[in-house]
Amino acid sequence: MTNFKDTIIIGAGISGLVVAHNLKRMQPDHDFLLLEQDSGTGGVIKSFSDNGYLAECGPHGFLDNCGESRQLLADTGLEAECVRAPLKTFVRYVCINSKLMMIPQSPLKIISAPLISWPDKFRVLGDLFKKPLEGEPTVAKWADYRFGKALLPYVDAVFTGTYAGDFNELKIDAVMPGVRQLEKEHGSIIRGAIAKARQARKKKAQGEKLQMPSMTSFAGGMQRLPERLTELLGTGSLRLNTEAREIEKHESGWLVKTKNETFVAKNLVLGLPINQSLGLLAELDKTAADMRVPEAWIGTIVFGFEKASLPPGFGFLIPESEQRFSLGTLFSSNMFPNRAPDSHIVFETLVGGRRHPERLELDDKTLITEALADVKGLIDLPDTPDYTKILRPSGGIPQQEKGYTKLLNWRNTLVQNNPGLFVCGFGWEGIGLNDMIKTACSVAAQISANPSQHQDQADVKKVYF
């Protein structure tokens, strides 16, 4: 049986859900169908609750500094359900020489903090005299060139915290295009940052409200976001347990084959992680199969303790040079209310990532023992936890390494040559929820504006989540 639709969207993670939500909002008559292979929506967004504890298998939150995400919260009525942890008041730590070093929240305080030695601080100023680095350097090579070796563990920690990645592999142009732009425009990151700060002061003087963003989630955890979007979709426009197995370009439109059905649509949206998109796109271009990107998989170990306390702040990150077992720990009960039973704390320790996938193969007992020993070496805790749980990942984080720019160019050419095809989702325009929401809004707007238009040439994302 063949079903005809205006638009088929493959994947009901946040990307596919936001495309669907916006299509419905902008064009109530638009006949679309969202196909999801799993029995539920949300993709890698999955909250876990048990015995009064609340933890996350995927994202813990998103920063409230993205217009599209704020609009989504307003449209869905979720604004009232948000819980927020302001960056202004929540410090982070980086583990250096087996000690937690607090990272202050303002640039001036960072300069005066004893994070690196004075000679190393002078070396950081070398940035003022360095020409932009040619080519497509890795993050590590670029940071070493501009600021010197002493900052590398801190830079490593940042990319462990966001990509669970290896900064010796991630490409600076792909993961921080905005910073690279500053380098090109101002000849130095420090000069660029000063120019930006001046602009911000001007805006403030003109009455514009400027404040540091907050990490945002919901009382019941991040899963509330896809749950609410699914509620608003209503029945009829979502098919669960339906894997899209093949796509084909056809005279009458885009053909999507599932196990039992074939759909034809004017527009086809892939809202999938890069590698899953490439699997389907190989039908259109055989070279897709050679473009797979590495992924970083993270396991989360949840620890609950009674009558214990955590240092203030969000938690800590650990650079690879420390040679420890875990990637870092989130102080979950500090960040958001009601994450643990009364008089208990909860924290989530992250393991694996791009560098240590083998650790996810360990049995539960070993994972818990190793992770706990790691944390106890850094913060004071009672001997035995009251609660432990391992959350194994359902998806990996696509890594923007060698070949990523070529991959984006290939995708852009493909969508240019195939009107009605839209390729968005995890890893294409960044990896954060704000990136996904922003791109999904743009895809829905393009379809609504002209139902057979092709996707805008998307450049590498400009904003880091």
Ligand SMILES: Cc1cc2nc3c(=O)[nH]c(=O)nc-3n(C[C@H](O)[C@H](O)[C@H](O)COP(=O)(O)OP(=O)(O)OC[C@H]3O[C@@H](n4cnc5c(N)ncnc54)[C@H](O)[C@@H]3O)c2cc1C
């Ligand atoms: C462990 C982890 C922690 C993270 N932490 C943060 C964070 O703190 N803050 C932040 O902003 N971001 C974070 N992220 C990133 C964020 O979660 C992602 O950007 C976002 O959830 C990706 O959404 P998506 O819809 O593009 O992809 P996905 O969530 O992967 O959804 C894709 C969907 O498509 C379905 N699908 C796949 N193939 C098919 C097919 N052939 N047919 C039908 N359906 C199919 C899948 O089942 C899935 O439901 C984290 C990610 C991970 C993995």
